[in-house]
Amino acid sequence: MANQTTKVRAAIVGLGWPGMQHLKGYTVDPRSEVIAVCDLDKTRVQEVAAEYKIPNTYTNHLEMLKNQDIDAVSVCLPNFLHAPISIDALNAGKHVLCEKPPARSAQEAKAMADTAAQNRKTLMYALVQRFDGNTQQLKQLVREGELGDIYFGKAGYVRRRGIPIGREGWFVDKERAGGGALIDIGVHALDCVWWLMNSPRPVEVMGTSYSHFKHLVPDNVKYDVDDATFAQILFENGATIILETTWALNLPGDNYIKVAGTKAGATLSPFTLYTEENGKGLDKPLSAPSINGFDEEVKHFVECIVDDKEPISSAEQGIMLMQMLDGIYESAEKGQSVSIADISAKGK
Ligand SMILES: NC(=O)c1ccc[n+]([C@@H]2O[C@H](COP(=O)([O-])OP(=O)(O)OC[C@H]3O[C@@H](n4cnc5c(N)ncnc54)[C@H](O)[C@@H]3O)[C@@H](O)[C@H]2O)c1
Numbered sequence: 001m002a003n004q005t006t007k008v009r010a011a012i013v014g015l016g017w018p019g020m021q022h023l024k025g026y027t028v029d030p031r032s033e034v035i036a037v038c039d040l041d042k043t044r045v046q047e048v049a050a051e052y053k054i055p056n057t058y059t060n061h062l063e064m065l066k067n068q069d070i071d072a073v074s075v076c077l078p079n080f081l082h083a084p085i086s087i088d089a090l091n092a093g094k095h096v097l098c099e100k101p102p103a104r105s106a107q108e109a110k111a112m113a114d115t116a117a118q119n120r121k122t123l124m125y126a127l128v129q130r131f132d133g134n135t136q137q138l139k140q141l142v143r144e145g146e147l148g149d150i151y152f153g154k155a156g157y158v159r160r161r162g163i164p165i166g167r168e169g170w171f172v173d174k175e176r177a178g179g180g181a182l183i184d185i186g187v188h189a190l191d192c193v194w195w196l197m198n199s200p201r202p203v204e205v206m207g208t209s210y211s212h213f214k215h216l217v218p219d220n221v222k223y224d225v226d227d228a229t230f231a232q233i234l235f236e237n238g239a240t241i242i243l244e245t246t247w248a249l250n251l252p253g254d255n256y257i258k259v260a261g262t263k264a265g266a267t268l269s270p271f272t273l274y275t276e277e278n279g280k281g282l283d284k285p286l287s288a289p290s291i292n293g294f295d296e297e298v299k300h301f302v303e304c305i306v307d308d309k310e311p312i313s314s315a316e317q318g319i320m321l322m323q324m325l326d327g328i329y330e331s332a333e334k335g336q337s338v339s340i341a342d343i344s345a346k347g348k
Helices: 017-028 042-052 061-065 079-091 106-119 133-143 167-172 181-196 293-307 315-334 340-345
Strands: 008-013 032-038 056-058 072-075 095-099 123-126 150-158 202-210 228-235 240-246 254-261 265-267 272-277 280-285
Touching: 008 017, 008 061, 008 293, 017 032, 017 042, 017 072, 017 293, 032 042, 032 061, 042 056, 056 061, 061 079, 072 079, 072 293, 079 095, 079 106, 095 106, 095 293, 106 123, 106 315, 123 293, 123 315, 133 181, 133 254, 150 181, 181 228, 181 240, 181 254, 181 315, 202 315, 202 340, 228 315, 315 340
Parallel strands: 008 032, 008 072, 032 056, 072 095, 095 123, 150 240
Antiparallel strands: 150 254, 202 228, 228 240, 254 265, 265 272, 272 280
């Protein structure tokens, strides 16, 4: 779509909170506009279309995909719909920006990547933490070599109490969500720290998962997912990531990203560079402009379509990210470490 004169015409399927963040992102970018919205909830579709003056409304995504004017689709749906609806959109010739997690498994993410490649369309994952001001600024320091070779990362997304349920309880149903805290919020923390470490290839994972907070959801809701997962991941380049993620834990909530390299280390919060002077530790406060991660994420997607570029959160990275999550869940189930080579050999 290089040298385009018209705007990228986007559609949003799924008008929950993330869907609305995507919609606003396209609206503020002068190179894009939203021309269609789709949700099962007809009233919601009508309300959003009226508020944002969107001409085309649908309650069925297949009907929406027949609209030849749509160039790109944001898939902001429950996890079990990421793969099938992204694949439908790619096969209909649309570019796709799919919400996190990429899918329920690496196998689904692979099918999505293959479909994007066959149709020569952009498939990008909406991994919004990469687009926050501090993360972008730190990534720039990493690119400039300020941290040296990064060999350790630690990431946490820990809620004391905060189990989402979603429409018809899909968040806490393994079949529909693919997992619990790890696939829902752990994916944000893991992806962010992994990207800052230049996305090394994972080789081995060890994980433990727990489910102790069923009493926090209504009795009639099926609950068969992890509410806490802890993991260690080893990479081809020798690096290590330690991850902790919980929807509920009897400790204070915590959200952190830490990376350490041969020259310096850094944390996103407090946003600080940890370096050395005369053999002693020296802390250097960092700062970054405050930006809206969702706007930046959508802007990047639009830019990739217009300039024919590979997204930073690409289809291939989505597969690797899902291999790590699959590996952690399998390791937790087996009670032993799992090799990523075995995960990919199983077609995952
Ligand atoms: N990036 C973030 O910070 C962030 C935050 C929350 C959720 N998410 C992700 O966004 C996705 C959606 O989460 P949610 O909390 O909005 O879920 P949700 O249960 O609120 O569902 C979103 C919307 O999708 C609609 N929907 C469901 N099935 C549909 C279908 N077949 N066709 C059309 N519309 C359909 C529902 O009616 C609902 O309005 C999930 O994958 C979740 O992981 C991301």
